[in-house]
Amino acid sequence: MAIWEVTSRLSELPDFMFPSFTQVMSTLFSGLLSGQILIAIGASLSRLLIGFTIASVLGLILGYLIWRYKLVEDTLGFLVTALQSIPSIVWFPLAIIWFGLNDFAILFIVTLGATWTMIVNATSGFKNVPVLYQRVAKSLGSGGFHFLRTVILPASVPQLISGLRIAWAFSWRALMAGELLGASVGLGQLLEAGRALGQMDLVISVMIIIGVIGTIMDNVLFLRLERSVERKWGIRA
Amino acid sequence: MYLSIKGIEKSFPHKEKGTVKVLDHIDLEVEKGQFVSIVGPSGCGKSTMLYLIAGLEKADSGSISINGNEVTGSGSDRVVVFQEAGLFPWLTVLDNVTYGLLLKKMPKKEAEQKAIEMLKMVHLGNYINSYPHQLSGGMKQRVSIARALVMEPDILLMDEPFAALDEQTRMVLHKELLEIWRKTKVTVFFITHNIREAVLLSQKIVVFATRPGKIKAVFNSKDSKDGIEPNDVMLQLEKQILAELQDEIEKVLKEEMGDDYSFKTNSVSRDTSGDMGSHI
Numbered sequence: 001m002a003i004w005e006v007t008s009r010l011s012e013l014p015d016f017m018f019p020s021f022t023q024v025m026s027t028l029f030s031g032l033l034s035g036q037i038l039i040a041i042g043a044s045l046s047r048l049l050i051g052f053t054i055a056s057v058l059g060l061i062l063g064y065l066i067w068r069y070k071l072v073e074d075t076l077g078f079l080v081t082a083l084q085s086i087p088s089i090v091w092f093p094l095a096i097i098w099f100g101l102n103d104f105a106i107l108f109i110v111t112l113g114a115t116w117t118m119i120v121n122a123t124s125g126f127k128n129v130p131v132l133y134q135r136v137a138k139s140l141g142s143g144g145f146h147f148l149r150t151v152i153l154p155a156s157v158p159q160l161i162s163g164l165r166i167a168w169a170f171s172w173r174a175l176m177a178g179e180l181l182g183a184s185v186g187l188g189q190l191l192e193a194g195r196a197l198g199q200m201d202l203v204i205s206v207m208i209i210i211g212v213i214g215t216i217m218d219n220v221l222f223l224r225l226e227r228s229v230e231r232k233w234g235i236r237a
Numbered sequence: 238m239y240l241s242i243k244g245i246e247k248s249f250p251h252k253e254k255g256t257v258k259v260l261d262h263i264d265l266e267v268e269k270g271q272f273v274s275i276v277g278p279s280g281c282g283k284s285t286m287l288y289l290i291a292g293l294e295k296a297d298s299g300s301i302s303i304n305g306n307e308v309t310g311s312g313s314d315r316v317v318v319f320q321e322a323g324l325f326p327w328l329t330v331l332d333n334v335t336y337g338l339l340l341k342k343m344p345k346k347e348a349e350q351k352a353i354e355m356l357k358m359v360h361l362g363n364y365i366n367s368y369p370h371q372l373s374g375g376m377k378q379r380v381s382i383a384r385a386l387v388m389e390p391d392i393l394l395m396d397e398p399f400a401a402l403d404e405q406t407r408m409v410l411h412k413e414l415l416e417i418w419r420k421t422k423v424t425v426f427f428i429t430h431n432i433r434e435a436v437l438l439s440q441k442i443v444v445f446a447t448r449p450g451k452i453k454a455v456f457n458s459k460d461s462k463d464g465i466e467p468n469d470v471m472l473q474l475e476k477q478i479l480a481e482l483q484d485e486i487e488k489v490l491k492e493e494m495g496d497d498y499s500f501k502t503n504s505v506s507r508d509t510s511g512d513m514g515s516h517i
Contacts, residue, residue, distance in 0.1 A: 130323075132319060132321060132323040133323060133325060135288075135293055135317065135319065135323070136317070136319065136323040136325075137336075138293055138311045139291055139293065139311055139313075139315075139316055139317040139394075140313055140316060140336060140337035140340060140384070140388065141311065141312060141313035141337060141340050141341065141388075142336075142340055143311075146340065150336070151325070154325070154327045155325070155327070157327065232326075232327065232368060233326040233327065233368070233370060234326065234368060234369070234370020234371065235370075
């Protein structure tokens with residue numbers, strides 16, 4: 001930070017292109033205080049939450065179908081692997097044509113970004129449930145939905161969590177890209193506004209916010225979840 | 238007869254050979270409350286036989302009936318104890334044991350009470366709130382036995398339940414299993430590859446031939462047992478069973494290692510100098 005401060009003051013670039021650390025901090029705080037950044041965070045996170053939730057539910061259901069039925073695996077399973085390799089922002093032009101340049105288009109690519117990985121992880125999670133657990137449950141009289149709820153789902157929890165973590169990262173990236181291109185409010189839109197107004201202090205402030213949120217979700221929420229499962233299961237002593 | 242197995246045949250698909258017959262016309266009768274062991278070399282289909290009784294697999298032909306009712310699927314009247322305990326790592330010991338009871342729609346309070354009682358019977362009363370990974374191998378297997386017994390099954394199916402345990406733990410569990418068996422009068426169908434174990438525990442020992450699996454010999458042993466030390470009669474029985482199994486073991490080894498392999502000990506003893514009859 002000191003190096004940043006010093007280089008910024010000494011550099012010949014004008015302030016708006018390479019703002020100093022203190023300037024960024026003051027923009028960040030005033031942005032937070034005025035509510036401009038808070039509103040943007042709220043808008044972005046609500047989009048993310050909706051898209052991510054849809055993707056998770058969809059991923060679980062389709063993952064279940066792929067695991068359960070050979071026909072679905074041969075058809076949809078292959079398609080998912082292929083679609084997974086397309087970055088979801090690539091869908092954006094199509095989304096704009098279908099839904100118009102609005103929230104719905106952004107929501108679409110956010111959901112899409114997370115869905116494929118969620119399907120892949122759910123499928124492999126279900127497939128890797130040890131036969132032993134399945135036999136034990138069946139021998140004790142379990143079956144049908146009870147079997148799914150009490151054996152298949154909990155047994156694949158570790159893989160589901162890592163799936164959620166990757167899905168979250170994908171949808172977060174898709175969200176930023178989408179908002180940058182066409183949102184009325186949001187962190188991505190704020191970045192774009194900063195660029196248009198030549199306010200690099202605002203741009204860097206938003207970058208900091210994005211970094212902080214990403215870190216909190218990834219390292220605090222998901223890592224903690226993973227650790228607590230590991231501890232309970234005794235995977236890591 | 239209580240458990241009656243008639244003309245069971247079972248084949249599995251095989252990559253190179255098309256299908257492989259694992260069970261060939263198995264006929265077996267078991268009385269209520271009997272302790273029956275199946276011994277046989279690995280791959281002889283003894284575990285498959287147990288899964289068929291459990292209803293986890295389906296036979297190609299033949300029938301299995303218990304008390305006159307034909308087995309069509311898995312059910313909690315026949316509970317399996319597997320080689321690895323197979324406890325659910327996401328549940329506590331208590332929840333693992335109540336799992337089957339709650340499935341039977343028993344009220345939670347009553348189920349827990351019953352589970353605790355059963356856990357005390359296998360001497361794990363102090364571990365009800367532990368998670369499986371905190372237990373030793375022997376303790377896990379006790380929980381697994383408690384989980385099966387709490388269902389009050391008609392038949393307890395055990396698939397090499399002590400094979401992965403150390404000798405001391407196994408000895409203790411042998412003794413305890415016999416105590417539990419006498420107390421609950423449950424019918425036990427016990428799979429093992431350990432002849433000593435079969436002799437020490439069971440009233441009826443079925444020797445399986447391999448590839449395809451079929452019944453080679455049946456032995457009865459009426460002695461009362463403590464599960465720890467074999468008496469002379471049991472040792473004699475152990476020898477008889479080993480003799481029956483030797484051919485089978487050789488068959489497996491020849492198949493795996495080639496035809497020149499010989500397992501049976503040479504009956505002609507050699508003296509150290511190497512040429513026989515040199516000191517006549």
